[in-house]
Amino acid sequence: MGYNLHLMDGTKRMENKAQEKGFFNEYLPYIVVGALFALLTYWYFFLATIADLTYVWQYVLQMFQLKFDGQMIPYSELSRLEQGYVSMYGPQYDAIAPEVVRAFEERQHLLPWVFLFEFCLFAGMLWLQGGRKGPKCRKTCEMVEVHSLFQRVVLLGNILIMLYLFLSGFSITFGNITGGGDLGYFLRQTHEIVGLFWIPLWLLVTVIAFKDIKHFKRPSAKWSWFLLKGLYTHGQRINYLAFVAFGFILVFSGFWIWFLDPVWATHAEIIQYKRLILFGHFMGSAVITFFVGETIYSYIVAIRGYLPGLISGKYPKEYLEEFHPEVLDGV
């Protein structure tokens, strides 16, 4: 009962806040992120990529008709020569690849600078904030249990796996620097295997972190150990939605990349789908780092993160009061 009262208090507080601030101010984070995302999408699809976007769009529409080979013109309308090409090599070989893959390969030398920029940005933010903030307890901290054992295993597992997937995934991109060989091969192979393990974990995090379900349905005490406590702030909700959406793109495309292995008999039917899927995997991995990179970062070293709490499941009450009142409301 106490839990529900706290929850209602928190919800009411947020609703009141929204009424006070007005629509634009209240939903400013979504508008800003949406605008930035639209800009990023425009840049990615219309300026940076070399893929034939008209073809890609038609291909996506064609897949809704459960046709996956990517051949736009009916086979019977092709000349004998064209039929031969399509039957052996698949359709429009140069619409998606190799230009997309080549573009990524050619730009790999820029990535260390991007990461360096991100590192400097985070370091600068940390410095501006005056370093990490910890709990300010008078004598001993009053500890509050926030995460169940199950939640801790899922959250920590998700963080570790995602860190490994970023590392091993980008190792392919950084191939020119590492020069390949045994280490590169090991990272590449384990990227696939660890990625497979991430599929159920991504699904579990998606479910347990669906805090907004509390707006629609009051979770019973029986299931409270399952769902994460508290409600989302706007920034956290944006991160969560990005995790769900782009995580889906990554697990879906990653699964097909691993599963589909064309042989001579199936090459023509499969290869274009694999090319499109790889295109999606590139896009998903690039975008998710913007959002989830911040989430992982905040869990481990950021100002508002508290790694001991994530490991033990218990957080100092003072810390929650100061930095995460919305979580304390839910406890």
Next chain:
Amino acid sequence: MSNTVDYSRMKFYCDETRCIHCDGCSVACAEAHELPVGIQRRKVVTINEGIQNMEFSLSVACMHCTDAPCEQVCPVDCFYIREDGIVLHDKDKCIGCAYCLYACPFGAPQFPKDGAFGTKGVMDKCTMCAGGPEETNSAKERELYGQNRISEGKVPVCAAMCSTKALLVGDSEEVSNIYRKRVMSAGHGVQSAPYGWDKAYGK
């Protein structure tokens, strides 16, 4: 007239009017290089199977492209193009990312799916019987890439085995001349350039 042949552009060509889909080339390739099951450096494909006057077969492998896309997309730069135009790769460098498979217009790169959880191994493809970067005719070269017949002055085993001489290999000038003679002796033109040549060697 000089007897020296310029081997700067070694190319394959399969004459679809002669190929009878006997699979001799692919079997010879697999036997000569002791390829594991699941790896087909060369394959024979029949188009329009069962349709009268439309059916034809082709033997397909790495075409050793002039502007090889695989070489351009490889993140570890494991490909290299020899002076005679043969496109080879270094298996010790390859990480099995399969980007070359996405980029190849002919589906030439092959991956043994023998790793844990069905992961793929390093790439394997037709070497035009020219081995790899290891010491010529060494045991390691043979183990990784198969026979090095080119170093012995022999024709790649697939073309040597072809009973109808549909599969030709050699300097592109010579191959073009043979193709031209065949077209002329047939008494009629062709609707386009030989199969795959515009993709592999440019228009």
